[in-house]
Amino acid sequence: MNPYLPVLFIFVFGAVFGTIMSLLAKFLGPRKASAVKQQVFECGVSGDDTRVRMSVKFYMTAILFILFDIETIFLFLWARTFQTLGWFGFGEIMVFMAILLVGYIYVVKSGALEWD
Amino acid sequence: MGLDQGPWLMPLAISIVKFMVLFVVLLQLPPILIWLERRAPALMQRRRGPNRVGLFKWRLWGLLQTLADAIKLIFKEESVPASAHKLLFQLAPVLGLIPALLVMASIPLGPDLLIAGQRISLNIVRLNIGFLFILAISSIAVYSVTLSGWASNNKFALLGSMRASAQMISYEISLGLSLVPMVLIYGSFDLYDIVNGQVQLWAWGIFLAPLSFVLFLICMFAETNRAPFDLAEGESELVAGFHVEFGSTKFALFYLSEYINMFALSLLCAIFFFGGWQIPFVSHEQLQQLLASQNLASLCGLAVLLIKAAFFMWLYIWVRWTIPRFRYDQLMTLGWKFMLPLGLVNVMVTALVLTTRF
Known part of the structure; x- marks a missing residue:
């Protein structure tokens, strides 16, 4: 059997179960919509549209995440085969990590990771 | 691995049965854990926590509290x-x-x-x-x-x-x-x-x-x-x-x-x-x-x-x-x-x- 067949099944099952669950409330619960009830939750002044610009810090984090996550993936592949690669592989990955370390130091120095 | 052409109907059926068993077990997880998460801090902080909801005359340490909460949650607007x-x-x-x-x-x-x-x-x-x-x-x-x-x-x-x-x-x-x-x-x-x-x-x-x-x-x-x-x-x-x-x-x-x-x-x-x-x-x-x-x-x-x-x-x-x-x-x-x-x-x-x- 293709080992991804159960994955497909669970995906479909999760989607169907989740949809049924979230639609269940429509049929079981009371339905009395009113303008006030359908406002977003707020304590104080009622909110405006929130789809505005967010702090750039979050996007920096996302970009840095991609860089370092790719590094982790490379490390996984090396870790799986490193017993056959020996010292050669070790040296190679050290060079790779050193290059990334330079980038990391630059990121820290430039203040991209400061949250205040 | 690979896309082997072996029989797939029976293994898939077994997987589905196993998954259903797991899923039923997983559904029991949140009620018990939420109960624990309310009782444990209560004991740590010298409170009682939810200890009332039970079945008929048995209180069961309030174990059915989350079940009652879940039923309430489903029937909410x-x-x-x-x-x-x-x-x-x-x-x-x-x-x-x-x-x-x-x-x-x-x-x-x-x-x-x-x-x-x-x-x-x-x-x-x-x-x-x-x-x-x-x-x-x-x-x-x-x-x-x-x-x-x-x-x-x-x-x-x-x-x-x-x-x-x-x-x-x-x-x-x-x-x-x-x-x-x-x-x-x-x-x-x-x-x-x-x-x-x-x-x-x-x-x-x-x-x-x-x-x-x-x-x-x-x-x-x-x-x-x-x-x-x-x-x-x-x-x-x-x-x-x-x-x-x-x-x-x-x-x-x-x-x-x-x-x-x-x-x-x-x-x-x-x-x-x-x-x-x-x-x-x-x-x-x-x-x-x-x-x-x-x-x-x-x-x-x-x-x-x-x-x-x-x-x-x-x-x-x-x-x-x-x-x-x-x-x-x-x-x-x-x-x-x-x-x-x-x-x-x-x-x-x-x-x-x-x-x-x-």
Whole structure:
């Protein structure tokens, strides 16, 4: 059997179960919509549209995440085969990590990771 | 692996049956855990906690409280904000449930069972890239968090979801890095191989890679957005974070996936660092001879794994009521400036030690 067949099944099952669950409330619960009830939750002044610009810090984090996550993936592949690669592989990955370390130091120095 | 052309109907049917059993068990998880999460701090703080709701004259220590809550939750009116994005609002809780179920299904829970001459592995999605798949799927959960906050069009929800997603992706790097030494040591991505490499007590992950364990433990709390890293829902500032607009069954779905994720990470922690279903000083073969039955021995293994995972579930609750919440900049500093370099050093040192030994 293709080992991804159960994955497909669970995906479909999760989607169907989740949809049924979230639609269940429509049929079981009371339905009395009113303008006030359908406002977003707020304590104080009622909110405006929130789809505005967010702090750039979050996007920096996302970009840095991609860089370092790719590094982790490379490390996984090396870790799986490193017993056959020996010292050669070790040296190679050290060079790779050193290059990334330079980038990391630059990121820290430039203040991209400061949250205040 | 590969796309072998063997019979597929029977194995798929077995997988489906196994998954249904697992799913029914998982559905029981949140009620019990929520009950524990209310009773345990009550006892810690010298309160009583929910102790009334029971069946007829039996109070059962209030164990049925969460069942009553769940029934109430299902029959609540659902209110969707008028300014919300309707489709994504419906989609977000479902997107959280799917990866949680997939991760749970790809974790092996014990040695194989023998039923009617057929080997039944206690693992529904059996892949030889085991935990790479788990890491990949578990990152999809970020979409649910981000979309739920954005779709509700509420500033509390949006801030909570931005915080939660930034935190989850930051700690995911450290989570991955803390597991690289496990691949180095046990030489496989297959969780079965990793558990089988830990037969001896001194070969357990916690003894071979103690720093990995510490990093993994911290990431466990951060990945599930649990205290002390629950900035995403910091109730004193953000009300409830990304699920503030969600009520009724959608809220229940968020809860369900959160507890499934916690359970999955507890299981992974037991598998990577505490020998999975291995019992110290008694190998699975010895246990088979002792009990004269493979199935009994396998069930023993399953029980041992569940006990180990239960400890970490308890740790989640224990830590939540012990350590105060971090500040957001402290959280990001810890993740990027301490955990990431430490994780890299950990990988380098482990590799250096292992390479000199070959």
